[in-house]
Amino acid sequence: MKPFKVSWEKPESQSTKPSSRIQFNPLVDNGSLEWTGGLIQELGGTEKEKQGVLETLQKTYEHMTGLDDEFLKANCKNQNAQCAFWGSIGECDKNPSYMTKSCAPACQSCHLLIWENRCPAKEDLEETAAYGPGDLGSLFKKIREGVFDEYGPVEILSDDPFVVTFEKFLSEEECDALVELGYKIGYDRSTNTGPFDSFGNAERVVSNTRTSHNAWCKTELCTSDPTALAIMERISNVSGTPDHSYHEHLQMLKYETGQFYKPHHDFIAKHLEYNIGPRVLTFFLYLSDVEEGGGTRFTKLDGLTVTPKKGKALLWPSVKELDPLSVDERTEHEAMSVISGQKYAANAWIHMYEYKSEHDKGCTG
Numbered sequence: 001m002k003p004f005k006v007s008w009e010k011p012e013s014q015s016t017k018p019s020s021r022i023q024f025n026p027l028v029d030n031g032s033l034e035w036t037g038g039l040i041q042e043l044g045g046t047e048k049e050k051q052g053v054l055e056t057l058q059k060t061y062e063h064m065t066g067l068d069d070e071f072l073k074a075n076c077k078n079q080n081a082q083c084a085f086w087g088s089i090g091e092c093d094k095n096p097s098y099m100t101k102s103c104a105p106a107c108q109s110c111h112l113l114i115w116e117n118r119c120p121a122k123e124d125l126e127e128t129a130a131y132g133p134g135d136l137g138s139l140f141k142k143i144r145e146g147v148f149d150e151y152g153p154v155e156i157l158s159d160d161p162f163v164v165t166f167e168k169f170l171s172e173e174e175c176d177a178l179v180e181l182g183y184k185i186g187y188d189r190s191t192n193t194g195p196f197d198s199f200g201n202a203e204r205v206v207s208n209t210r211t212s213h214n215a216w217c218k219t220e221l222c223t224s225d226p227t228a229l230a231i232m233e234r235i236s237n238v239s240g241t242p243d244h245s246y247h248e249h250l251q252m253l254k255y256e257t258g259q260f261y262k263p264h265h266d267f268i269a270k271h272l273e274y275n276i277g278p279r280v281l282t283f284f285l286y287l288s289d290v291e292e293g294g295g296t297r298f299t300k301l302d303g304l305t306v307t308p309k310k311g312k313a314l315l316w317p318s319v320k321e322l323d324p325l326s327v328d329e330r331t332e333h334e335a336m337s338v339i340s341g342q343k344y345a346a347n348a349w350i351h352m353y354e355y356k357s358e359h360d361k362g363c364t365g
């Protein structure tokens, strides 16, 4: 292998600012820019950072030149100018769901861009199922028998499919804490799941059928927050999953006046091809009252509409009781437009199989 030589240029405008980031051009061989592994990478400001980035670039170069797959050679790219820097500070291990895909050269993980390499099908998946045929019926029976009345009053709004509310599932403080966590993470415009690319990853698409904003409880700040953890454990207890690793990360929602989510189903058929299985249940949390509007309406259950109330939880299945890998079309629903005021809420989607470690590997689509 030819030696990897590097040089960099310091843009004039930054030359007097020692702490500023310096743009880095990896110059390969005799000074010609043969390959950059995607975006040109930035060097850190300090000597130590620079050294780390250079070491990562050296490893990147060896990884890229060692690839024998032409498709990967052409398509494996750093998609952010700081990939090499992040790689040098351990982010490939700390944040693999982003890094292995979006900074694959810097993580020397190009082979993991291929879905089958990154997400091999689990052989013992069936043994880990949270629900078998009939289990949703048993859960509903427990709810009816008052096992979870500490979160009540419990209201049974529909028997088949079951639609249930727990009036005092969260305390006022817990609701405020989740809303606040949403602000710390940042509420972004909500998206829908779009088409899947050649690597099996779903595109996120902004859609005029869903106009709210949301914040995912995915980062340390939220996943290790004691309030968020207590709520996730409570949801796990009631829904009967082994633990909250079977749930998607909490998704906090914010609707301003006029915002809505048109009729849809939470079931995503593509999930059946992954190790996570389908969304079995939706645990929906109302984190605020709403002055007017903003109800959750079940379009195929005679328009059954749940009025938001701070602290209330709404639970329904997305799959059939006796065939829990198949969608139950009857639980299509919509978030009606907020007529006045604001609405805060959160989704917890519960899967058939373990979710969170698959998410960390970038295997949830």
Ligand SMILES: O=C(O)CCC(=O)C(=O)O
Pocket (backbone or CB within 6 Å): 253, 261, 266, 294, 295, 296, 297, 333, 334, 335, 336, 345, 347
């Ligand atoms: O906001 C609501 O009432 C329901 C939201 C919803 O259905 C969803 O986010 O999937």
Ligand SMILES: [Fe+2]
Pocket (backbone or CB within 6 Å): 264, 265, 266, 333
């Ligand atoms: Fe939904």
